[in-house]
Amino acid sequence: xxxxxxxxxxxxxxxxxxxxxxxxxxxxxxxxxxxxxxxxxxxxxxxxxxxxxxxxxxxxxxxxxxxxxxxxxxxxxxxxxxxxxxxxxxxxxxxxxxxxxxxxxxxxxxxxxxxxxxxxxxxxxxxxxxxxxxxxxxxxxxxxxxxxxxxxxxxxxxxxxxxxxxxxxxxxxxxxxxxxxxxxxxxxxxxxxxxxxxxxxxxxxxxxxxxxxxxxxxxxxxxxxxxxxxxxxxxxxxxxxxxxxxxxxxxxxxxxxxxxxxxxxxxxxxxxxxxxxxxxxxxxxxxxxxxxxxxxxxxxxxxxxxxxxxxxxxxxxxxxxxxxxxxxxxxxxxxxxxxxxxxxxxxxxxxxxxxxxxxxxxx
Ligand SMILES: [Zn+2]
Numbered sequence: 001x002x003x004x005x006x007x008x009x010x011x012x013x014x015x016x017x018x019x020x021x022x023x024x025x026x027x028x029x030x031x032x033x034x035x036x037x038x039x040x041x042x043x044x045x046x047x048x049x050x051x052x053x054x055x056x057x058x059x060x061x062x063x064x065x066x067x068x069x070x071x072x073x074x075x076x077x078x079x080x081x082x083x084x085x086x087x088x089x090x091x092x093x094x095x096x097x098x099x100x101x102x103x104x105x106x107x108x109x110x111x112x113x114x115x116x117x118x119x120x121x122x123x124x125x126x127x128x129x130x131x132x133x134x135x136x137x138x139x140x141x142x143x144x145x146x147x148x149x150x151x152x153x154x155x156x157x158x159x160x161x162x163x164x165x166x167x168x169x170x171x172x173x174x175x176x177x178x179x180x181x182x183x184x185x186x187x188x189x190x191x192x193x194x195x196x197x198x199x200x201x202x203x204x205x206x207x208x209x210x211x212x213x214x215x216x217x218x219x220x221x222x223x224x225x226x227x228x229x230x231x232x233x234x235x236x237x238x239x240x241x242x243x244x245x246x247x248x249x250x251x252x253x254x255x256x257x258x259x260x261x262x263x264x265x266x267x268x269x270x271x272x273x274x275x276x277x278x279x280x281x282x283x284x285x286x287x288x289x290x291x292x293x294x295x296x297x298x299x300x301x302x303x304x305x306x307x308x309x310x311x312x313x314x315x316x317x318x319x320x321x322x323x324x325x326x327x328x329x330x331x332x333x334x335x336x337x338x339x340x341x342x343x344x345x346x347x348x349x350x351x352x353x354x355x356x357x358x359x360x361x362x363x
Contacts, residue, residue, distance in 0.1 A: 005237050008126060010148035013225045017152035018047070018116070021054050026114060026148050029089065035059040036087035036111075038078065038102045039066050040094020044118040047155055048093040051116055063087070070097040071133045075104050082109045092146075095119045095163065096265075100130040103143040112147040118155050119163035120225050122170045122266050125149060127232035129241050131265070138256050145236050151225050162264065162357065164224070165298050169270025171227050172289055172298075173248045174204040174234075176276040180246030184326035190242070196234045200243035203230035211295060247279070247319065247327035248272030254315035254322050255307065263305035270298045271305060271347075275316065278346045279328045300351040312347075313339055 010026050021027050035055065039048035048064060056062050065081065067074060082090075082105055092102025093116040106113035117125040124131065130143045156164075178201055184190040207227040210219060234243040241249075251272035252265060270293070277289060293300055302312040316339050320329040334342075 006145040007233050008146050008149050013151040015153045017150050018050050030055050030059045032060050033088040035062045035089050037064040037091045038098050040098035041066050041068050044094040047118045067098045067101045070100050078105045103130045107143040114148045115146045116150050119159040120167040120228055121163040123228045123231040126229040128236045153221055156221050166264040166266025170266035173269045173273050174200045174244050176248045176273050177244050177246035179280045180327035181242050189326040193238045196238035196243045200234035203227040247329045248276040250319040250322045254318040258318050259311035267299050271302050274346050279332055299355040301347045304355040
């Protein structure tokens with residue numbers, strides 16, 4: 001039996017990808033087409049203008065709409081616009097919100113989407129999942145994969161370090177997520193897709209191997225971008241976010257739903273990974289990720305992300321109820337005392353004040 005898997009037709013990750021666009025096959029797709037650009041607000045708007053300058057005169061028309069948020073209202077408004085004046089292609093340019101909104105509107109109106117991420121803050125840059133805000137709560141929904149993803153490394157290299165930390169947190173979570181998937185499979189709760197498992201694991205392994213080399217600074221952005229894209233494709237193969245989302249994501253979702261969503265998705269996931277990894281280590285020895293946190297300057301204490309001890313405690317309690325997803329949290333009995341003891345052990349006082357939140361606000 002075979003399965004149809006959707007992956008982008010074109011992936012371009014290089015320095016100067018935007019000015020060099022006329023040399024890529026994607027440029028041919030745009031010839032004589034009606035293009036709608038969905039742009040992020042703020043500094044990412046400059047990247048939209050860069051793309052616009054390259055394609056104007058080649059595409060039949062280029063219209064730019066700015067996306068202020070990923071709320072359902074914004075999506076409905078954009079969708080109405082698309083239905084009234086249907087474009088041939090939607091280009092999403094910006095950080096997470098503009099990309100998510102482009103994917104949702106493209107899926108609902110059946111228009112192909114090309115993405116130009118301006119940061120690699122999560123594996124959503126190339127995934128069949130988008131996060132939208134409904135009634136002030138973030139929800140993940142299934143969407144079509146983009147037709148092309150174009151990452152200009154010159155653009156990424158000037159993005160705030162917090163976004164990069166978040167992306168790497170989201171990538172490292174493949175390890176704990178895959179552990180949970182195997183648990184679910186062994187418990188007879190879920191099918192295992194070995195190819196998706198292989199891809200998600202190779203994505204994070206290739207990144208870790210690069211980090212273990214002596215000189216990695218130059219190649220890190222490219223390798224991280226590739227690894228996050230591979231993670232997105234692993235999700236497309238699995239038909240769900242399973243290969244890249246386990247108990248550590250449930251903890252992050254609980255922080256969003258019950259504790260005010262104070263930090264970036266990938267930052268919260270990085271904090272969740274530390275807790276999940278501790279629990280998983282009791283079941284079977286697993287590879288400890290702490291040295292990578294040290295090396296990359298990832299957050300190691302929930303207080304550095306603005307959460308109190310009580311909020312973190314509540315997030316751990318609520319995590320299993322966030323999704324119908326079997327994880328390590330289903331296999332351990334966590335009393336209040338036990339949660340407190342583990343919080344002390346996983347997030348010791350000395351893990352505080354190591355993470356710099358400067359340069360970006362979350363909203
Ligand atoms: Zn994630």
